[in-house]
Amino acid sequence: MTHIGSFQIHHTDGPARSGELVTAHGVVPTPIFMPVGTQGTVKSLSPDDLENLGARIILGNTYHLYLRPGDELVARRGGLHRFANWPHPILTDSGGFQVFSLAGLRELSEEGVTFRSHIDGSKHFFSPEKVIDIQRNLGSDIMMVLDECVPYGADHAYTEKSLQLTTRWAKRCREAYPRGAGDQLVFGIVQGGFFEDLRRQSAEQICALDCEGFAIGGLSVGESKQEMHDILQCTAPLLPSAKPRYLMGVGTPLDILNGIAAGVDMFDCVLPTRNARNGTLFTSQGKVNIKRAEYQEDDSRLDPACGCYTCRTFSKAYLRHLYTSRELLSYRLNTIHNLTFFLDLVCGAREAIAAGTFASYKKGFEAVYET
Template identity: 65%
Template sequence: MSKAPGTFELLGKDGSARAGLLHTAHGAIETPIFMPVGTVGSVKALAPDDLDAIGAQIILGNTYHLYLRPGDELVARRGGLHEFNAWRKPILTDSGGFQAFSLSKLNKMKADGFEFRSHIDGSKHMFTPEKVISIQRNLNSDIMMPLDVCLGFGASYDEAAKAVKKTTEWAKRCRDAYPAGSAGNLLFAIVQGCTFPDLREASARQLMDIGFEGYAIGGLAVGEPKNLMMRALRVLDPVLPQDKPRYLMGVGTPLDILHAIEQGVDMFDCVLPTRNARNGTLYTSEGKINIKRQEYAEDDSPLDPKCSCYTCRTFSKAYLRHLYVSQELLAFRLNSLHNLTYFLNMVKGARKAVLEGRYAEFKAEYEAKYPEEDALFDTPIAE
């Protein structure tokens, strides 16, 4: 029997690593989970049946980009994003706050929100907390994000404290615009605070006082060292409620994800697997390879003999290299299918390992494939 949207069942723990089940209006999501990024309502190079075939459970849409094109009201007239893009499973949409950060040359923060110029035609727009909720209601995403203030690594303590204050104020306005218990959509908060432990904890506690269906962790993977990212997660693990899902935004590499799972995180998204696929960088059971290298020109072996995706079952490295160097569009699809399969299988394996009480062993297998990156997580933190 399905449970009410927003119900999060914590099914097992191994240390701080968690395995759970998040119920939404479009189905339950097994966690830990990786969410493919579909910025404008489409995961690049892949169709919904491709995503179904590789076991994707939820995808992302981008509020900023969908608002500008084709327009959230146009999507609403077509029954919402699920109907528009024919993806019948859960969808999470961000709020546009990160775009205000990443496209800062076009944007200006004001007391009431972000004023920005479209990167498409230069037209002027304003995002307020209430506006981003309205847009996401039109999109009818299963999980909505409030407007927040994201800073890059290197921001001062005072700047970070002001960002936390504004993020909390805007989160409250988003909650007021979409009260708890409203039907259908879920609203997650976004914890900010850069790499300052006390600000991270303060941000989390302020947002918990307001109350949300889940808690995202924003403002990481924006240039900070990996050891500082993990410290921020360690601080939050005992603070955030056990009965709510935790979402680390925009992260990341396989080891980023596995280290974060160890710190109690449940949900992840990143453009890395699909962007790297389009650049010819592919993840395998033996580590990363670049398929355009000459050494694969006559290699008749599968990309990854331990992978059962369509790409690995069907084609040789030689053919995949040929497609890539010939700039054939099929290369984007086949490479993306494989990389997303790798990430989805990894979090599926992590879930199984948590439930079986062997998460440390599982994580160590991946650490051995990426020794140089793994060393970055153990670098001492200079106080």
């Protein structure tokens, strides 16, 4: 199968699996990490940088791109791929999480969500149909349905009411862009908070929809690692094995490996890029806080096991100097390294799954990174 939307699993190692998802702008190997390009750009990097890192798909944000420069402007420029000069696959989220984070500036209803812009306070409205229209204008390869991400600590009654609303919104999104309407794919989102019965209920409802893939939403919202792990273990097996599974916004190295071990295929998180700008770097020997004084005269490379431009070219002393001087090059070099680490992490996972050694591969990272 090579048609757009087809998903083939090539290897399995327990629940972990490696495969390929076909999109209109190329084939995505899985498991995959997607760098976050919120406003049509991965902060501090060019498309050439991303190519050189081996990025295969990036993520854009519907909420932010709607506000500026505007999805209709992007459409007039030929879509996000052409506008940003990124010829490879793009996934756009629905904007639901951003609206959720604006708790004091939004109001939910059956029809959708009314919210105020974080930029200028102007009033806007997202319906399920509007969210699909925006993503059609952006021209992303994968569009996410509108959902409500319930806050951590929400009770059972509220969470159940919310997941039912998310299901109704998901149906409207699918009806607004039915299978065969074009080359874009639609992914449904399973919610249900931290209640296993509600996760099962949401999965049953969402997976009954005619979507090309399914996501696990509502994690990494303040819960403990154990709570996240428990819900992940409960939810992932409920998603169709023949469709890609996406864990939204979750992203330490061990979170990703635990997700892969549970059978998840796709991941995104701002962690590697945000931490890069804050001077925290991920290496094969653990995390490095590059601003520490101990690196002031350290001529060694950041990570001897990494082949990225940053590690091939510069010393820890120079990287520390750039960071403490707030030089813009610091953000670029640190981001190049952190994204290389995350992309190498999932590439290594794909190879380990194919070789039947994923458990030992995961254990190697557990020895270096705390859970």
